[in-house]
Amino acid sequence: MTRINVLAPLDGLVVELESVPDEVFAQKMAGDGVAINPTGHIAIAPIAGDLVKLFPGGHAFGIATQDGIELIVHIGLDTVELKGEGFENIATEGQKVQVGTPIVRFDRAAIERLGKEIVSPIVSSGEGTVVWRATGTVRAGQDVLFILEI
């Protein structure tokens, strides 16, 4: 068994996934993890790997590792409908990332003004089981958000 730290991709307050007002995330259909109510403006890579998916509209991205770990960071809910408004991609789909590589810049106020909930799920959709998760405030790239055991 190996334990792998997944760092916070966003500054903010950790929220239980079950309390996210979107049943797909709340029921863990997309995977186990937590959500963050973000206070910052930049989402970074929470783990080193390949940025296999970065939506053109910037609302979500996914990183895969050689161990079969898959992490999805979804900034806000139903934000796919904003078609990029409030988001600006910094990274490029397909590139290699390190922990802390900036991926997307986002404007919380603009996203909320457009009527979207900002709470942002971070889920593990590949290998590994979540064995520990943070509570309270986390800092992007500095604090462990959850630990996966594979």
Add this chain to the structure above:
Amino acid sequence: MIERTVTIGSKSGLHARPAAIFVKSAKGFQSQITLSKNDKTVNGKSLLSLLTLGAGQGDPVVLKADGDDAESAISRLASLLEEDLG
């Protein structure tokens, strides 16, 4: 092995929500499930892999199922892809 070409019905394409609903259903079948768009083929039981297809509304995709329950898998999963799952 059974395959069927279907058209993506969700208005924002195969993004996180419809893909997660698809994967949850796909995992309930024993068959191996794949989805292809153009010349790219991915595992239908992997959410992140499905997202990498970048399938938009109206895009044709090829759904394949291989296994004892392939027939019921194709019929269930094809209808999920064609629905607007939001």
